[in-house]
Amino acid sequence: MPSSRPSLVQIAERVGVSPATVSRAFNRPELLSDATRERILATARQLGFRPSKVGSSLRSGSTRTLGLLLPTMSNPVFAACFEGAEERALKAGYSVMLATTGYDSRRERAAAHSLLDHRVEGMILTVADPARSATLAELTASGLPFVLAYNESDRHPFVSVDNLAAAGDMVEHLAASGHRRLAMISGPLDASDRASKRLDGVLDRAARLDLPAPTHVSMPRHTAADRDRLRSLLSSPRPPTALFCSNDLLAASVIAELATLGLRVPDDLSVCGFDGMAFGALMVPSLASVHQPSSEIGSQACHELLNALGGGSSRSVRLPHRLSGGGTVARLPVD
Amino acid sequence: MPSSRPSLVQIAERVGVSPATVSRAFNRPELLSDATRERILATARQLGFRPSKVGSSLRSGSTRTLGLLLPTMSNPVFAACFEGAEERALKAGYSVMLATTGYDSRRERAAAHSLLDHRVEGMILTVADPARSATLAELTASGLPFVLAYNESDRHPFVSVDNLAAAGDMVEHLAASGHRRLAMISGPLDASDRASKRLDGVLDRAARLDLPAPTHVSMPRHTAADRDRLRSLLSSPRPPTALFCSNDLLAASVIAELATLGLRVPDDLSVCGFDGMAFGALMVPSLASVHQPSSEIGSQACHELLNALGGGSSRSVRLPHRLSGGGTVARLPVD
DNA sequence: GGACAGACTGCAAACGTTTTCATGGTTGCA
DNA sequence: TGCAACCATGAAAACGTTTGCAGTCTGTCC
Known part of the structure; x- marks a missing residue:
């Protein structure tokens, strides 16, 4: 029962060698004779001694x-x-x-x-x-x-990953699936340069593909205002057919939100995310996303x-x- | 551009006080005269000095x-x-x-x-x-x-949480919803005493409620064997109407697995989990679970x-x- | 005018290691 | 036998802090 953790020195005294030797037993064991090394390691084990990183960090500077x-x-x-x-x-x-x-x-x-x-x-x-x-x-x-x-x-x-290109690729996929009216949903842009890059990627690629310019909706915090924003987006004259969310967590919560509005994904509306989190693959239906490793x-x-x-x-x-x-x-x- | 991080002593020399005083400037600032304290903190800031926890840990022993x-x-x-x-x-x-x-x-x-x-x-x-x-x-x-x-x-x-009681409460809820034939799905029991406790809770409470003894299926790793095990469970003569998974991650993957078998949750089969992870609330339909904080x-x-x-x-x-x-x-x- | 309190600061030791240098002993070889 | 080379170990300094003790000033009070 070592009440207080023993130090190198105490081991050294106990074994009858110098502190340097005990140190070497742990760091450069090949320098010691088999006998001393064993003796040291044995008592160390017995007393529950392990060299302190605090001491070694200080001395070694790393x-x-x-x-x-x-x-x-x-x-x-x-x-x-x-x-x-x-x-x-x-x-x-x-x-x-x-x-x-x-x-x-x-x-x-x-x-x-x-x-x-x-x-x-x-x-x-x-x-x-x-x-x-x-x-x-x-x-x-x-x-x-x-x-x-x-x-x-x-x-x-x-x-x-190349956020710009990656977001673009998802737009390409959406377009290939027949979607033309897109919306990008993100959190506050100043909290994530990734979201900005992804938004840019969406806009760029949409333009390149001659799609109408996607709307961007920012859902800052999880408030009732978010729900309203979403609802008004969907009740606009020509509502989007696909929502690109700037990350998977957001996508999941948007899908849940849509469910409370009586909208089913993907039957009534398509949704995709960005991240490719493992969990998305377990969702039913599986979450469309841009996977980053x-x-x-x-x-x-x-x-x-x-x-x-x-x-x-x-x-x-x-x-x-x-x-x-x-x-x-x-x-x-x-x- | 301090190439190498300065130490207490260097600050002390620069300011013209003892190391002890510099130390006090950070730990017991009230002991110093306003003048010295300011002078010290100023040069510290200027040289980008912050006291090293390595040194202080060693000396203070904490x-x-x-x-x-x-x-x-x-x-x-x-x-x-x-x-x-x-x-x-x-x-x-x-x-x-x-x-x-x-x-x-x-x-x-x-x-x-x-x-x-x-x-x-x-x-x-x-x-x-x-x-x-x-x-x-x-x-x-x-x-x-x-x-x-x-x-x-x-x-x-x-x-x-009280795993035994918690699992029991879920069984109670399932029973109240009309379920009588239950199965417990878990990972390897020796990897988690929680899973064992929860299984006990399920069995105990089922017995107390006069339900037929729930089957227990262990899905050790994510292999094809797991899928088979699940399938054979469901094709037994009197298959369970509800699957209680020992944690939410498992529940999610079971639901996904069921989907590939053409089974819909909860229409064809009920599933619930344990953990109450935030993510479960976002699933559609929302994952029934025992929430632990x-x-x-x-x-x-x-x-x-x-x-x-x-x-x-x-x-x-x-x-x-x-x-x-x-x-x-x-x-x-x-x- | 002298004692005293209080405010501020310095000295030096200690914390647990690592590592350079030195030392003594052994071996190898001529 | 003598010398070098080598091996195993020790002595001591250093890393960056903290802190008890002691010291030097002020200023105050009688």
């Missing part, structure tokens, strides 16, 4: 810890990203420290500071908009290596970060997207 | 960090738990270190060791079965304060842990559950 700063774990997209990054980091012998921002820039800044204080050696993060992020500016100034996830930027390394985004971002830590540099990477699901989009008769 | 050890972030239940715990921890001035186990006991042990090495001051964790968890045994031996989340145990503090489980577990760290003790808490959703359960005609 914490072997990475920071992960993501909006929320409630969105399975970021949860998957975390898991991808965590796995990659562990393989490289790094620990991960996760903090969430709740899409709030104050929390974002505070969390970043906390990670910095913990002396993480690098950071993977998703911000609202790289061009206007105070956190990102501070981070750049601090000189800490970091990689953006999901964001796209021409000033910072990032890992994402979230777990790979996380692991790839981690990979790039590790490159930077290894003295190399981080490239920006756009991973391939693909359309997934599809049950919520109807094939319209040509007329 | 990291003010909590460990969180959960099966996976892909299950929104645990994601919500994390967020609840994180929020509570931050409020108390603690950081959180999250690690996932993937339901794998080897990873679980390794992750626990890692957290221990980081000198977290306490731990919140969910294990497969508290009675047989090697990790839990080690943790107990180490003397580190911890609180179980979701697990129930009579030997360790925990925060959960995951975010509160996280925050409450954190609360209990903080109590222990404050010199008090951690109580075990069973938070209230409630039935949620309900669209996937049909009301059967009495015959």
Whole structure:
């Protein structure tokens, strides 16, 4: 029953060797004679001793810890990203420290500071908009290596999909299914540059395909106003036949909302999302979406970060997207 | 451009005071004269200095960090738990270190060791079965304060719902809706004591209500065998009219599976789950489930842990559950 | 005028490691 | 036998903080 955790020194005394030797037993075991090594490891095990990362971080100047700063774990997209990054980091012998921002820039800044204080050696993060992020500016100034996830930027390394093209591809698919009048539904644009890029992609591709310009509806918070906005969109003279939601969570809630209005998807109206979250495939009908490989985004971002830590540099990477699901989009008769 | 992060001492030299004074500028600012404090904070800001938690942890002997050890972030239940715990921890001035186990006991042990090495001051964790968890045994031996989340145990503090009663209540609801032939679908029981408890709850309550004993089907992995098992269950002479799945994710995938078999929920068959994940409410029809307050489980577990760290003790808490959703359960005609 | 309180700051040790350099012992080889 | 090379280990300094103790000033009160 070791009431207080023993230290290297206590093990050293107990075994009758110097602290240096105990340290080596854990870090460079090949340097020791079999006898001493065994003796040390045995007593260590017996007393429940494991070397403190606090001590070693201080002395070695490296914490072997990475920071992960993501909006929320409630969105399975970021949860998957975390898991991808965590796995990659562990393989490289790094620990991960996760903090969430709740899409709030104050929390974002505070969390970043906390990670910095913990002396993480690098950071993977998703911000609202790289061009206007105070956190990102501070981070750049601090000189800490970091990689953006999901964001796209021409000033910072990032890992994402090509949001513009991806959204366009979904428009193409909708058009091929006979849809001409589209609407884009998104959350507040200033909370996500991805949503903006996707909106641009929708508008661009619609224009290219000679579709009427899609309406854009922003559903800021989950309020009664949202429901009204949706209802008025649908009761307009020439209502859209397909709603493109800027992410899957939103798409799911729009579908639920439509159900309360007595509208069935895809019979009365088509709906699609963006993210390709695993859950969408389980919905009935399966959610049409633009799949982005979230777990790979996380692991790839981690990979790039590790490159930077290894003295190399981080490239920006756009991973391939693909359309997934599809049950919520109807094939319209040509007329 | 501070190429290498400055330390307390460098700030002290720059300002012309002792390191002790700089330290106090951050920790006990009220002890300093306004002049010195300002001078110190100014240069600190200018050089981008923030005190290192590594140094302070070492000296003070406290990291003010909590460990969180959960099966996976892909299950929104645990994601919500994390967020609840994180929020509570931050409020108390603690950081959180999250690690996932993937339901794998080897990873679980390794992750626990890692957290221990980081000198977290306490731990919140969910294990497969508290009675047989090697990790839990080690943790107990180490003397580190911890609180179980979701697990129930009579030997360790925990925060959960009353799984037995909760599952029973759902059976009661099913019976009240006219269902008599039930089946319980779960993952591998040895991966989750919750599933076992819920199965017991189902059997107990069914017996109490004079229902025929529910069948139990275990769908270990997501294989073709699962589909067969499901199919053979449904083609038995007196097939169940309702499937109780041991968690929501499973329920969703069962519903999707049924759809591929041409069966509609709830028209042809009723399905319900357990967890009350936010997502279930968005499904159409909404997923009938036993809601457990995951975010509160996280925050409450954190609360209990903080109590222990404050010199008090951690109580075990069973938070209230409630039935949620309900669209996937049909009301059967009495015959 | 002297004692005293109070406000502010400095000194130095300590926390648990890692790592460079040095040391003593052993072996190999001529 | 002598010298080099090598192996296993130790001594000590350093990493960035915190904090008890002590010191130096002020100003106050009798």
